[in-house]
Amino acid sequence: MIKATPEAAAKEFAVVDVRSDDFVGGNIVDCVNSPAETFHVDVDGLVKKLDGVPKVIFHCALSQQRGPKSARQKKAQEVYVLRDGFTGFQQKFRNDPALVEKFNKKYHD
Incomplete structure (x- = not known):
């Protein structure tokens, strides 16, 4: 499922989450x-x-695996891999609704 906001083209960067069942x-x-x-x-x-x-x-x-592997397949733009993935990101920012949405602690602790 690929969904991008209408404003995507106006952004300086986009974040692509390649998780599937663990996206919840x-x-x-x-x-x-x-x-x-x-x-x-x-x-x-x-x-x-x-x-x-x-x-x-x-x-x-x-x-460590899915993110870097997907990044290697994408060649059109400048490509980065988020260090420590969503696990590290949510540990630092899960209480900030401007950065993390739909957070459910039972899936991450």
């Missing part, structure tokens, strides 16, 4: 969810949706 329980606000299992099929659509966004930041739960 919280995510970075305004991220694009593109599960790693189908990423190779959806990558062209993702490139089109994020056209004009100069930097794309990929992550999965820990950014």
